[in-house]
Amino acid sequence: MYTTDLRTAEEKAKAAKDEIKVAEEGMAEFQARIDRDEFIEPKDWMPEGYRKTLIRQMSQHAHSEIVGMHPEGNWVTRAPTLKRKLILIAKIQDEAGHGLYLYSAAETLGVSREELVRQLHAGEAKYSTIFNYPTMNWADVGAVGWLVDGAAITNQIPLCRCSYGPYARAMTRVCKEESFHQRQGYEALLEMMKGTDEQKKMVQDAFDRLFWPALMMFGPPDSDSAHSSQNMAWKIKRFSNDELRQRFVDATIPQAEFLGLKIPEQIKWNEETGHYDFGELDWDEFWDVVKGNGISNDDRMNARNEALEDGAWVREAAAAYAEKQRAKSKAA
C-alpha cells in the first residue's frame, strides 16, 4: 500500500479496466439473482447503492416505529377504560418491538444501531410524516390504529417479499402484529359510533384530520419520487407509491362508510376504473412536514432527545454492572 507502484502505464490501465469489468459482472450477477426472486443475505455481495438505500429505508422505518410511540403514548394515562388502556399499552409495546426488529435487520448491513439513532437525533434521518400530527382526542387513538396502521400494513405486506432477506423476515413478523393494531383501532371506533352524538363527532373529527395525512404515508407521487425506479428494479419496492395509496383508499372508504362516517366530497367511486378517485393531496404540506415544520416535529424530537440524555446514566450503570459481573465470574 505504501510502496511505489512499479507497474507500467499499460499494466495500470489494464488493471483499472479489469476492476470495472469485475464490478460490472458483479452488478449483472446481482441483478440476475434479484430477477430470479432470490433473497439477498447479509454476507452476499451487493451494490453500494443497494446497501445505502436499504440502510436509509430500514432505519427510517425503525425510527418511525420508535417516534410513533409518542402520539399514542400521549393517551395511555387518559384511556377511557382499563381494557382500552391495556390494549393501548400492548400496542405501544409492539411498536417498540418493531423498532428493534428493524434496527437489528438494518445492522446486518454493517451499520450500528448507535449510529442510526445518532442520525435520528441529529435530524439527519427522517421518520414517517404521520407522527408529526398530534393526537387531539381519544378517537384519534382508534383512528391511528385503523388508518395509520392500516396504511402501514398496505405498505408492509409487499415488503414481506422484498429482495433483502433480513428486511423481508422482519416485515413478516411486523405484519402479523400490525393486523392486531388495525383491527383493535377499527373496533374502538365502531364502539364509539354506537355511542353518544358527542362520541360520533369525535370519530368524524379524527377521521377528517387523519385520513389525508395517512394517505401521505405512501410517500410523494410517482412523478416526484426520487428513489422509486431503482428500488423497483432491485425489488426493494414491489409497487409504486401511487399504486399502494390507491389500494389503501379502495380498502378504507368502504370501512369508513360502514362506520357511518361522512366521506369527503372529493372522494368519488369511479365506475370505469373500478377505483375511488380522491383528487390531489396537499403536497406542500407533505414537504413542509418532511422538512421538520409539521405540527409536532419539535415535540417529537425534543421527547426523543430528552429520553436519550436523561437515560444516559442508566445505560452507564447497566454497562458498569455487567462489567463488574464479568470480572467476578472470571475471578471465580
Add this chain to the structure above:
Amino acid sequence: MQNDWDLYEVFIRSKRGLSHKHVGSVHAADGRMAIENARDLYTRRSEGESIWVIPAKEIVASDPAEGDALFGPAQDKVYRHPTFYDIPKEVGKM
C-alpha cells in the same frame, strides 16, 4: 450516545419445535438482560419455550462466495440418499 451495549443473536425453540431457530437479535448489557429482552420481544405471543442468546461477535458465518464448494457435493452425490438404492419389494419396508 454511549453504551449501546453488545448485539446478541436470539434463538428460540417453539412449543412444538424440535430445534432452536434464529429469530432476530437484541442489544443488551449482558446475557441475562439479553434473555429478558428477547423474552419480551420475541415471545409475546407464546412463540416459544426455550431461548438461547449468543453475542453476535462470537458467531462465525460461512462465506457465500464459497457456497458451491461448501454445499455443492450434496446434490451430485445422490448415492448419499436412501432412495438411491432399490430394494426388492419382497424384502419389505426398510
